[in-house]
Amino acid sequence: MALIMVLLAMALVVMLAGGMTKHQSVRIYKAGHYLAQSQGYSIALGAEAFAGQILFRDFEADREDNLFIDSPNEAWARYSAVLPLDNGVVEVQIDDLGGRINLNDLVNPQGQPDEVTRERLTRLIEVLGIGNLSVDAIIDWIDPNDETISAYGAEDGQYLLQNPAYRAANQPFTSVTELRLLEGxxxxxxxxxxxxxxxxxxxxxxxxxNMAPQAVIQALHPELTEAQAESVVAQREDERFETVQDFLALPEFAGLGLKAEGLTLKTHFFEVASRITYDDRVVNLVSTIYRSPAGELSTVRRDTGQKNRITKERFAVSDN
Structure with missing residues (x-):
């Protein structure tokens, strides 16, 4: 009887020890995973700082030349950087945001639609062949009131019918991903x-x-054709525009009366996409960077949810 009791006690101890070992192994794995992710994120912040230095050096070069222009032929715009790392690799890419149409330009500080941006975005949607999205729905998403701007707009009434229901933001876009919520x-x-x-x-x-995609160039005027927009981009690749007037003087714009309003040659906002492969784990970080007219850099926001953003030709950076 005593022997049986000893065996039962031993079995109980073995079961408890086995359970504790398994539980401890899970905790060790979680701790290791968290540590690796934290280290990867810290490295991604370093990659963001590295990209900031590239942008600052670009600003210094422009200041030395007394010609503040951002164009596709610059190294930061052409390549992504690959940096060696113990037990991994760092990939960094800088993307221009200045050549795109800013959604938040659709509504002016007084809460009224900006007609120039409205017309350009309307044409862009047409050029891209997007049939069901109305620019008025985008304006209603931003403007502070609850009334639709037209029959093609959309306010709370449409969105509260969705499952799950939600309301229009009635404030500027904080992320382009909000477009997914729009009607149509x-x-x-x-x-x-x-x-x-x-x-x-x-x-x-x-x-x-200098940085605008072909579709954005074509959207600048309703009479511009796809072939003309292609020609403008081809000329830009041969030689960048050094003044807005050089751009407007192109023969493709002759007789169109295209205005310089809302056009520039300088970019102030960039996206820095970083992919860190470290200790068999991957950490992605996309940062929006603002570069002030004085060259000062600041991070506007960070996003760890975007993947597959490294698309440009790789350029290896030596660790020496």
Missing amino acids: ISEDDYQLLSLHVAALPVSGAGINV
């Missing part, structure tokens, strides 16, 4: 439009015509 937009339409628009925290920054 599909995921394919969003993916296409998101490459040509931005959600900048300020209005009036202007469209950098």
Whole structure:
């Protein structure tokens, strides 16, 4: 009887020890995973700072030349950087946001639609072949009132019928991803439009015509054809525009009366996409960076949910 009791006690101890070991192993794994993710995120912040230094050096070069221009032929715009790392690799890419149409330019500080931006975004949607999205629905998403701007607008009444229900933001876009919530937009339409628009925290920054995609160039005037927009982009690749007047003087714009309003050659907002492969784990970080007219850099927001953002040709950076 005593032997049986000893065996039962031993079995109980073994079971408890086994359970504790398994529980401890899970905790060790979680701790290790959290540590690796934290280290990866810290490295991503370093990659963001590295990109900031590139942008600052670009500003210093422009200041030395006394010509503040951002264009596709600059190294930061052409390549992504690959940096060596113990037990991993760092990939960094800087993307221009100045060549896109800023959604928050649609409504002026007085809460009224900006007609120039409204017309340009309407044409952009047409050029991209997006059929079900109305610019008025985008304006209603931003403007502070609860009344639709037209029969093509959308306010709380439409969105409260969704499942789950939600309301219009009635404030500026904080992220382009909010477009997914708008009345009439599909995921394919969003993916296409998101490459040509931005959600900048300020209005009036202007469209950098040196960096604008072909569709944005074509959207600047209703009489511009696809072939003419292609020609403008081809000329820009051969030689960047050094003044807005050089851009407007192109033969493709002759007789159109295209105005310089809302056009610029300088970019102030950039996206820095970082992918950190470290200890067999991957950490992604997309940061929106603002570069002031004085060259000062500040981070507007960070997003760890975006993947597959490194798309440009790789350029290896030595660790020496």
